[in-house]
Amino acid sequence: MKRFFGAKFTSTLSIALVLFVLGLMTMGGLVAARVAKELRERFTVTITVSDVASTDYGQRLVKRLIRSRYTAEAVYVSADSALKVLQTELGENPAEFLGYNPLSPTVELKLKAEYAVADSIKMIVSELERTQGANIAEIDYNHTLLDMVNSNLKRFAIVLAVLAVVLLIICVSLIGNTVRLILHADRFLINTMRLVGATKWFVRWPFIKTHIICGLIAAVVALLALAALVYGGASQGLSHVIAEVLLQPVPLFILVGTVVVLGVLIPAIAAWHAADKYMGKTVDELYLM
Numbered sequence: 001m002k003r004f005f006g007a008k009f010t011s012t013l014s015i016a017l018v019l020f021v022l023g024l025m026t027m028g029g030l031v032a033a034r035v036a037k038e039l040r041e042r043f044t045v046t047i048t049v050s051d052v053a054s055t056d057y058g059q060r061l062v063k064r065l066i067r068s069r070y071t072a073e074a075v076y077v078s079a080d081s082a083l084k085v086l087q088t089e090l091g092e093n094p095a096e097f098l099g100y101n102p103l104s105p106t107v108e109l110k111l112k113a114e115y116a117v118a119d120s121i122k123m124i125v126s127e128l129e130r131t132q133g134a135n136i137a138e139i140d141y142n143h144t145l146l147d148m149v150n151s152n153l154k155r156f157a158i159v160l161a162v163l164a165v166v167l168l169i170i171c172v173s174l175i176g177n178t179v180r181l182i183l184h185a186d187r188f189l190i191n192t193m194r195l196v197g198a199t200k201w202f203v204r205w206p207f208i209k210t211h212i213i214c215g216l217i218a219a220v221v222a223l224l225a226l227a228a229l230v231y232g233g234a235s236q237g238l239s240h241v242i243a244e245v246l247l248q249p250v251p252l253f254i255l256v257g258t259v260v261v262l263g264v265l266i267p268a269i270a271a272w273h274a275a276d277k278y279m280g281k282t283v284d285e286l287y288l289m
Contacts, residue, residue, distance in 0.1 A: 012214045012221075014178045018171045019222035019263050025167050026258045027226065030251045032160060036153045040116035041072045043146060047107040047128065050137040057135055058105045065107065070115040070124055075108045082106065104137060117150055118143070172266055179211055179270035180277070204275045211267035219263030223256060 049058050058076040065074040082103040115124065125139050186207070193203045230246060245251050 008182065008210070008214060011178050011182050011211075012218050015175055015215055015218035015263065015267060016221040016225070018174050019218055019259050020225050021167065022171055022262060023222055023226045023255060023259045025164055026255050027230075027246070029160060029164065030254065031245050032156065034245045034251075036157075037113040039149055039153070040113040041110055043111065043116045043141070043149070045109040045111065045121065045124070045139065045141040047109060047136055048138040048140070049105045049107065050135050051104070053135040058107055061107050061132070061135075065109055070111050070120065071109065072112045073108075073110040077106045077108060079103045079105045116146070118146060121146070171262075175266045176270040176273075179267055180274040182211075183207060183271065183274040183277075200276070204272055207271045207275050208268050211271040212264050215263040215265075215267040216260070218267075219260045222259055222263070226255075226259075 047061070049061070058078070062074045062076045065071045082105070086103065111121070111124070115121070121141060128136060128139060246255060
């Protein structure tokens with residue numbers, strides 16, 4: 001018990017702190033992915049209905065688009081509705097001095113995130129022009145905005161990936177050093193076990209098992225700390241988006257799985273290599289280590 005509350009307690013706490021930082025990085029990646037998805041799904045493709053189309057064509061097109069693989073949302077905007085919006089923006093009714101409604105009915109198409117890229121949109125536009133023919137007068141979208149959003153998201157993803165890799169390397173190194181320091185005190189015990197004929201696995205397993213348990217405890221501590229951080233931030237109105245993302249089953253599973261798996265694997269592998277380091281060494285070499 002005294003030994004646990006000494007070196008092993010320090011080791012568990014150190015691993016928990018490292019896993020906490022890794023959990024923060026994972027949370028940041030999940031939130032960034034959610035924000036990127038929402039930005040892409042807000043991008044709108046405007047389909048202008050031709051004058052030669054039937055009066056109910058717009059509603060039928062919306063129903064067809066909703067069944068399509070690429071559609072996140074499709075809304076029909078009648079000419080009268082568009083005129084009311086324009087009147088609100090301008091402060092006057094253009095139809096009064098023109099004598100007619102200059103606007104055409106449109107369908108506002110919002111794409112799923114994976115289709116909101118230039119190549120996919122070009123294919124969708126070509127497909128609609130081919131299948132709908134003269135019923136569509138024009139298909140318009142902001143090419144510049146699309147390219148800018150996707151370019152910025154790509155840069156951000158690259159930066160986040162590089163930071164994640166660097167942080168993971170640092171965390172693996174920190175946990176590995178912590179485990180090696182713990183096993184350093186047992187290096188003579190390891191040597192003695194080998195001298196009396198114990199197999200390598202028999203020598204390794206107690207240390208691996210101990211650090212798996214430490215890793216699991218550290219993972220639980222790190223997850224509780226992350227939950228407290230998110231709950232505290234959400235109660236202050238600071239992390240509503242993070243809380244909303246993590247309440248979803250898939251992101252929550254990814255976060256918990258990442259922390260638990262890394263919390264078990266990294267200490268276990270570090271214990272494996274640290275135990276191997278002291279096997280086969282002479283007593284004199286152990287004294288010099």
